[in-house]
Amino acid sequence: xxxxxxxxxxxxxxxxxLFSCTGTDSGxxxxxxxxxxxxxxxxxxxxxxxxxDWGNVQIKATDPIGDQNGSTSADLxxxxxxxxxxxxxxLIEVDGEIAFPLSSNIGSSGYGVYIHFWSxxxxxxxxxxxxxxxxxxxxVRIIDGQIYSSIxxxxxxxxxxxxxxxxxxxxxxxxxxxxxxxxxxAMDFRPSSLSYGPNVEHDKFxxxxxxxxCYIIPE
Ligand SMILES: [Ca+2]
Ligand SMILES: [Ca+2]
Numbered sequence: 649x650x651x652x653x654x655x656x657x658x659x660x661x662x663x664x665x666l667f668s669c670t671g672t673d674s675g676x677x678x679x680x681x682x683x684x685x686x687x688x689x690x691x692x693x694x695x696x697x698x699x700x701d702w703g704n705v706q707i708k709a710t711d712p713i714g715d716q717n718g719s720t721s722a723d724l725x726x727x728x729x730x731x732x733x734x735x736x737x738x739l740i741e742v743d744g745e746i747a748f749p750l751s752s753n754i755g756s757s758g759y760g761v762y763i764h765f766w767s768x769x770x771x772x773x774x775x776x777x778x779x780x781x782x783x784x785x786x787x788v789r790i791i792d793g794q795i796y797s798s799i800x801x802x803x804x805x806x807x808x809x810x811x812x813x814x815x816x817x818x819x820x821x822x823x824x825x826x827x828x829x830x831x832x833x834a835m836d837f838r839p840s841s842l843s844y845g846p847n848v849e850h851d852k853f854x855x856x857x858x859x860x861x862c863y864i865i866p867e
Contacts, residue, residue, distance in 0.1 A: 685769050685834075688863045691730035693737040695822045697813035702739050702820070705730045708837070708861050711853050713743050718849030719751035720744025722841040725817075727761075727853070729837055729863065731825060738786065738821045740839050746814040748790035750841060750849050757843035757850075758789030759819060765832035771862030784828075786821055788812045789842060799823045828865055836862050 693701050707726045716723035723743035730737045738761055749757040763784040764771075788797040788810065798807035811822045828835065838860055840852035853860050 685862070685864060688729060688731040688736070688866060690732060691737070692732060693730055693735075693820065693822065695737070695811045695813045695820050697815035697820070699739065699815075699818050699820065702728060702730070705739070709853060709859060711839075711851065716743075716841065716849075716851035718754070718843070718847075719747070721747035722750045722757075722843070722849050722851050724839055724841060724851045724853060727837065727839045731866065734825055735822045736825055736828070738837065738839070739818060740821075741818050742841070743817070745817055746819045748788075748795050750843055754843050754847040754849050755845050756789055756791045758787065758795070758841070760785055760787040760789070760840050760842050761821065762838040762840065764836050764838070765829055765865075766834040766836070766862070767831065769833045769864050771834050771836045771857045784823075786810050786823060787842070788819070788821070789844075797821075799827055801827060803829045825866075832865055834862050834864050836860055 689705050691701065691705050705728045707728050710726045711724045713723060713725060721742055721744045725741045725743050727741070728739040730739075740759060740761070746759070749755060763786065765783065783802050785800040785802065786798075787800065788795060790796075797810040797812050799810040800807050808824065808827055813820055836857045838853050838855065841850045843849040
């Protein structure tokens with residue numbers, strides 16, 4: 649019955665076109681190495697505030713310069729991610745210098761990365777994203793003159809160890825690979841500069857995973 653099968657055929661072609669665009673075409677954004685369905689790069693990173701160990705790791709995504717609220721310490725420029733057999737590493741670069749607080753006229757502030765987990769390998773199907781409470785937040789912030797760091801586990805609750813070191817315009821972070829939830833197939837990273845209180849001062853990467861990219865989680 650051609651009149652019945654035609655709409656089905658059109659729908660199928662539309663769905664196929666959609667997947668062709670979002671799933672396999674990675675060449676649209678010149679600034680970001682946001683290929684989908686790629687593994688986390690492996691690198692020997694030491695969290696020590698010295699950054700030559702990132703030399704072979706491609707920048708994953710960039711953020712515009714000058715789009716922040718407040719000082720250049722809040723202005724995110726790029727981020728990179730890597731792993732070894734036991735740790736996930738994140739490198740964030742800002743336009744100014746990494747600073748705690750972000751500037752002298754604000755109090756509690758710092759840097760964070762929101763890490764979402766997906767049950768498919770492309771981070772591209774909204775219904776496949778784990779629930780909004782199912783993510784990690786890696787946060788380094790200053791409170792009353794003291795810097796605190798933790799990876800807040802929104803899957804099981806509680807905070808785990810987040811290591812950090814910074815120097816000049818960059819800060820590197822690491823956390824244990826076992827903090828990744830079971831059954832997650834892929835993850836995306838949303839770096840942010842953060843401030844708390846009346847003088848809002850921050851910047852963040854796009855909430856669109858098309859811009860920030862996606863990584864397959866190692867088995
Ligand atoms: Ca290092
Ligand atoms: Ca920026």
